[in-house]
Amino acid sequence: MDIGSAKLEWVAQRMEVINTLVKKYEAEQPLKGVKVAVSVHLEAKTGYLALSIAKLGADVTVTGSNPLSTQDEIVAELKKRGLRVNAERTHDVSVYENNLQKTLDFKPNVIVDDGADLTVTAHEKRKEVLENLWGVCEETTSGVKRIKALENFNKLAVPAILVNDAATKHLFDNRYGTGQSVWDSIMRNTNMNIAEKRVVVAGYGWCGKGVAMRAKGLGARVIVTEVDEVKSLEAFMDGFEVMPMKKAAEIGDIFVTVTGNTDVIRAEHFEKMKDGAILTNAGHFDVEVSVSDLKKVATSSREARPNVTEYVVNGKRLYLIGEGRLVNLAAADGHPVEIMDLSFAVQLLSVLKIARDHEKMEAKTYAVPPEIDYEIASTKLKLLGIEIDTLTEKQKKYLNSW
Known part of the structure; x- marks a missing residue:
């Protein structure tokens, strides 16, 4: 073929x-x-x-x-x-x-x-x-x-x-497209169950809404981090927990950044994360999860699975999908x-x-x-x-x- x-x-x-x-x-x-x-x-x-x-x-x-x-x-x-x-x-x-x-x-x-x-x-x-x-x-x-x-x-x-x-x-691509394709990529690259997990969605624009909505549909407990007061209130009204990343970092199992900004997850957050945390980015550029910070604080790294890199930070294993690039395209079909x-x-x-x-x-x-x-x-x-x-x-x- x-x-x-x-x-x-x-x-x-x-x-x-x-x-x-x-x-x-x-x-x-x-x-x-x-x-x-x-x-x-x-x-x-x-x-x-x-x-x-x-x-x-x-x-x-x-x-x-x-x-x-x-x-x-x-x-x-x-x-x-x-x-x-x-x-x-x-x-x-x-x-x-x-x-x-x-x-x-x-x-x-x-x-x-x-x-x-x-x-x-x-x-x-x-x-x-x-x-x-x-x-x-x-x-x-x-x-x-x-x-x-x-x-x-x-x-x-x-x-x-x-x-x-x-x-x-944006009503369809950003919400339904990103919502489905992000979870398609995470599931195919980790083979993990989403129900039972605490999912941290950074950013509650149209893409963030889609990611959070689909995570909820898969049975996850969803946390939203935001810098915008109105979007934060909207996320809370939609039934999600809202907190700063410094708190979410300690309890999250899967992290998805969709902000369009840089250094959303950085060294201070990596150091607080628990063993086995999954790190992904669904924003266009590979700057939202600070890979340079991750490499600095990690004592070792290796390829754990195709498209998945394991970093050891303070004795805990953190897993980055698709090198921090767009997870749904760098490691899936979009x-x-x-x-x-x-x-x-x-x-x-x-x-x-x-x-x-x-x-x-x-x-x-x-x-x-x-x-x-x-x-x-x-x-x-x-x-x-x-x-x-x-x-x-x-x-x-x-x-x-x-």
Whole structure:
């Protein structure tokens, strides 16, 4: 069996929203001659997004957005199918960064990004690329933060559509996608029972809510750590314990960071943890669990299982999955295909918007237009065979009156 081909065929059958949109727009070839660079965690669903963009006429090049989330069999299959690909699974960050540079050599008109590495590299190191760049579509929370920072410091040179903030992205991808895929990875890499465990979820944004919800469903006792007062209160109202990490570190069995920040779990926490604690990160960058701190305080380390490293700290064994990188992608297959069908539909339609309207757009961040959310949600409901009510003229008039 050709694994890359089989994986792509599997997702092709299940990404029905993307298929419907491609069928709708393919005849007019709206992206003909447009150079699109796709820099997203490179696995089968991303590969299918890239192929779908190409079907609409675009000249596509593909790279990864994380050194360990790239699946080499998908790279090989995309090359077979005629796409330009600069990516490989690697532990060497310099190899990853070199692939970003090669992708920017393509001088894209549109960047489909996840984490903003390609966007930031263009702005900081390859400014000549900005001359041909019409705009960026950013996939994830961490990337949105970076692009907003560029904007706040007047460094953003092109329009950027914040795909992550679309309702049909964050309400489903961040919550249901992260919630399921994180636990899929933890369970397949540890073969441990989740019920009976104390699970510590650091961060109660949409991703944290999903992780906590699924942990509760698996029977875990869930603790949430937060720095935001409103989210802390929300977590408590949702039925979870809330406490600082310094207290949670002493009692947690499994830790999942989903904050988008750095050093969420660090030396002072490792030293308090009990024997056998499992450490994972579900934020985009490998900075939330401080691996450098862990290596400093550990007296020894070894590979305990594939994707699992054991560190001995104060005579206690701590286990880190996926080197502290995105646990659901560095050590598993990422979000469910039906979830990414929605997210990548937002990306696809956002690329179409930039291609169509970039000359009228300013160098600033943009929300995904509501009509894109409605088109995707409407398409998905039809595919599910679900009918909903519509407003009567009297109801419309009432809602618009004072």
